Amino acid sequence: MKTIKVVAAVIKNEDKIFATQRGYGEFKDGWEFPGGKIEAGETPQQALKREIREELDTVIEVGKHIDTIEYDYPTFHLSMQCFWCTIVEGNLVLKEHEAAKWLDKEHLYSVDWLPADIGLIGKIEKDM
Ligand SMILES: Nc1nc2c([nH]c(=O)n2[C@H]2C[C@H](O)[C@@H](COP(=O)(O)OP(=O)(O)OP(=O)(O)O)O2)c(=O)[nH]1
Numbered sequence: 001m002k003t004i005k006v007v008a009a010v011i012k013n014e015d016k017i018f019a020t021q022r023g024y025g026e027f028k029d030g031w032e033f034p035g036g037k038i039e040a041g042e043t044p045q046q047a048l049k050r051e052i053r054e055e056l057d058t059v060i061e062v063g064k065h066i067d068t069i070e071y072d073y074p075t076f077h078l079s080m081q082c083f084w085c086t087i088v089e090g091n092l093v094l095k096e097h098e099a100a101k102w103l104d105k106e107h108l109y110s111v112d113w114l115p116a117d118i119g120l121i122g123k124i125e126k127d128m
């Protein structure tokens, strides 16, 4: 099966993290962490900074690695590296997503996460 390498940003501000709802495609309406596919020649950190600039018009600092999620979707294998991130500059403008929410620990499970993300949420909960 084809493997897709993805990076995802868990953007934290005070006691909340930023979740986004997908606006198009196969997983439309599912909730995720902003990010996307690593392109040839990029480090994960470079890819993540680029993706957040493209999707949210915001500059981030990429911090500690949280986890790498390995998940089999019916048509591909997802390998997703997830990092704690903070905002350096910008206002998180939704260029592609249809909605977003800041979630505190008590509301982490209040959105309909993509299947691959469920395992990650537990880890985030511990570290928040
Ligand atoms: N960004 C992101 N993708 C996720 C998460 N969970 C999850 O299963 N995925 C899957 C959905 C997609 O099939 C795949 C790639 O993410 P993506 O669609 O954001 O990639 P991209 O930004 O490069 O978008 P595109 O140019 O391919 O449309 O990863 C997540 O939390 N964040």
Ligand SMILES: [Mg+2]
Pocket (backbone or CB within 6 Å): 034, 035, 036, 037, 051, 055
């Ligand atoms: Mg994306």
